[in-house]
Amino acid sequence: MSTEATAKATTLDRDHGLRLLREMLRIRRFEERAAEQYSLAKIRGFLHLYIGEEAVAVGVMQALTPNDAVVATYREHGHALARGLPASSLMAEMFGKASGCSRGRGGSMHFFDVSRRFYGGYAIVGGGLPIAVGLALADAMQGRRRVSACFFGEGAVAEGEFHESLNLAALWKLPVLFLCENNLYAMGTPIVQELAVTDIAARARSYGIPAHAVDGMDVLEVEAAARRAADEVRETGEPRFLELRTYRFRAHSMADPDLYRTKEEIERWKRRDPIVLFEERLRAAELISDGDLEELEAAVAAELDEAIAFADAAPIEPVEDLLKDVTTPRSP
Amino acid sequence: MPELTYREAVRDALRKALREDERVFLMGEDIAEMGGSMAVTQGLLEEFGPQRVRNTPISEMAIVGSGIGAAIQGMRPVVEIMYEDFLTLSMEQLVNQAAKHRTMSGGQVRVPLTVRTQGGAGWSPGAQHAQQLEAWFVHVPGLKVVFASTPEDVRGLLWSSIYDDNPVLFFEHRTLYPIKGEVPEELEPIPLGKARVHREGEDVTVVATGRLVHEALRAAEEAERDGVSVEVVDPRTLLPLDEETIIASVRKTTRCVTAHEAVTRGGFGAELAAVIQHGAFDWLDAPIERVGAKFAPLPFAPVMEQYVVPHAEDVYEAIRRTVARG
Ligand SMILES: Cc1ncc(C[n+]2csc(CCOP(=O)(O)OP(=O)(O)O)c2C)c(N)n1
Numbered sequence: 134m135s136t137e138a139t140a141k142a143t144t145l146d147r148d149h150g151l152r153l154l155r156e157m158l159r160i161r162r163f164e165e166r167a168a169e170q171y172s173l174a175k176i177r178g179f180l181h182l183y184i185g186e187e188a189v190a191v192g193v194m195q196a197l198t199p200n201d202a203v204v205a206t207y208r209e210h211g212h213a214l215a216r217g218l219p220a221s222s223l224m225a226e227m228f229g230k231a232s233g234c235s236r237g238r239g240g241s242m243h244f245f246d247v248s249r250r251f252y253g254g255y256a257i258v259g260g261g262l263p264i265a266v267g268l269a270l271a272d273a274m275q276g277r278r279r280v281s282a283c284f285f286g287e288g289a290v291a292e293g294e295f296h297e298s299l300n301l302a303a304l305w306k307l308p309v310l311f312l313c314e315n316n317l318y319a320m321g322t323p324i325v326q327e328l329a330v331t332d333i334a335a336r337a338r339s340y341g342i343p344a345h346a347v348d349g350m351d352v353l354e355v356e357a358a359a360r361r362a363a364d365e366v367r368e369t370g371e372p373r374f375l376e377l378r379t380y381r382f383r384a385h386s387m388a389d390p391d392l393y394r395t396k397e398e399i400e401r402w403k404r405r406d407p408i409v410l411f412e413e414r415l416r417a418a419e420l421i422s423d424g425d426l427e428e429l430e431a432a433v434a435a436e437l438d439e440a441i442a443f444a445d446a447a448p449i450e451p452v453e454d455l456l457k458d459v460t461t462p463r464s465p
Numbered sequence: 466m467p468e469l470t471y472r473e474a475v476r477d478a479l480r481k482a483l484r485e486d487e488r489v490f491l492m493g494e495d496i497a498e499m500g501g502s503m504a505v506t507q508g509l510l511e512e513f514g515p516q517r518v519r520n521t522p523i524s525e526m527a528i529v530g531s532g533i534g535a536a537i538q539g540m541r542p543v544v545e546i547m548y549e550d551f552l553t554l555s556m557e558q559l560v561n562q563a564a565k566h567r568t569m570s571g572g573q574v575r576v577p578l579t580v581r582t583q584g585g586a587g588w589s590p591g592a593q594h595a596q597q598l599e600a601w602f603v604h605v606p607g608l609k610v611v612f613a614s615t616p617e618d619v620r621g622l623l624w625s626s627i628y629d630d631n632p633v634l635f636f637e638h639r640t641l642y643p644i645k646g647e648v649p650e651e652l653e654p655i656p657l658g659k660a661r662v663h664r665e666g667e668d669v670t671v672v673a674t675g676r677l678v679h680e681a682l683r684a685a686e687e688a689e690r691d692g693v694s695v696e697v698v699d700p701r702t703l704l705p706l707d708e709e710t711i712i713a714s715v716r717k718t719t720r721c722v723t724a725h726e727a728v729t730r731g732g733f734g735a736e737l738a739a740v741i742q743h744g745a746f747d748w749l750d751a752p753i754e755r756v757g758a759k760f761a762p763l764p765f766a767p768v769m770e771q772y773v774v775p776h777a778e779d780v781y782e783a784i785r786r787t788v789a790r791g
Pocket of ligand 1: 208259285314316385
């Protein structure tokens, strides 16, 4: 996420390969640990895991600079980690602790970190799109060349907010990078029962927004496409759209028994596990060894142990502080 | 003191904010070339250009949502929703997003967004162009709600709304645009959360909003002729509410009528009655009377419309009922 990293082209050298692998692994293991903590009832409410979709957030984040903004959904742990929010602040947030990235007021679905220009965490399907358009509008009006990157699922494509937002961004030429994570299901509903036209990129093009569909299981392809699109947004100040074709390996949320997909289908997609695919590729190119992998796993495990210990020990905001920040106190 | 119409007073506040502050800009349907469906923003496009007086497509969710995004990013957008009825199409962004951002970000985000809108009966716009929906928003923590009834108030309150760091729903009443009133030479901000006592009295307090402030003042004059002295209070800001002024007034007069154009059931008067009975229970000499519209969608037929919404006579009758009790 450093400017240096984004300035670099997508050549697959050892450092960059390890970096992408580490980021995807961090997300995978973070989600597994979150599920554990959920079954221990340390995390309450909703928990939507990103397992299977890691290449999307990690690939896209390579194309963004710290100046760009990120808007995500309730399935945003991966985006937050890849954006650089510390795992400890995310775990603490899910534990409802005052040291969480949203002070325990947000929870799993509402991660915020303004210092990293991470503007949520939205639990209303489609709700983040108009807000991302507004962030971009302010940039355009204030003459800043930066990208507002907006992630959402294919379920949002049926919402009015999707259409209003694409139309406005295209009409006013606003620097938004729309990122549709098409994992083929909106909760239990397959895309064919949801969208009359399932070619999502085509729908974006119908608003005059250049759009491409990308293999969301291939982190390098995601990175390359995101770099092209983000550069174009920066250069033209106009919106771009990517449809990232992916799949979630776990149920929609912890409350979902996952009855609407066959085991075979899930297994088929798991053969395209973005982490395994990328690992094999790095090995084939002789860029990494078994030792590297062990080291990565150990480092990630240590980071997450620490995050959980931090979250466990973190303080709870006193209930007397409830009304703090319901509204903003200062009126100039 | 100069005189302005309510419409000119709104425009005056917008113009001054646009002149003095780069962060302020306007967005809404037909607010540019056309000058707004109520002619409020006439002339502003010419003075400030299309970047700052932005005609939007008919996309209420995107209007409010992009206003939120721009506000988070340091702008002070003033968006216009052409009719209150169309707020229904932007409810998601108002209720789930604007109102919640501060809390769910743990205090990291501010949303200094003003949403102007207007409505009101009296000219037979029918069921979908005249609703009074202000009470809905008083139910939502994280929002502020303003309903101004005079040129002076609308100007000073709009200014304070633009410069408040929270999302503000700013209600204007359609039939008040042409009314004239004196305003200070220089715009004087009116703090949100402060009621205005329009007329002092001893026997009954009428707490009224919007058009009903004017009806209440007429009713008060009528009652005066009967020897009943009426105090008229306009909360002006419904959220946060100046409970202190209202309760003090009722403790003095011992009787109270609430009055608004919105339907009585579940209306803002219900909230007022609850606040007042709690704060002035031992002082009350009569049940609190509520005046509002009958519980029906607004009919078109002019006679029927006039029958549904309340007028000075309804306020007067309610005053009579409270004094009739010992
Ligand atoms: C406006 C709205 N309607 C319904 C829901 C309930 N809901 C939560 S997630 C979801 C499915 C969304 O699917 P998609 O956009 O494809 O994202 P995914 O969960 O697959 O990442 C639904 C229907 C919601 N949160 N918001």
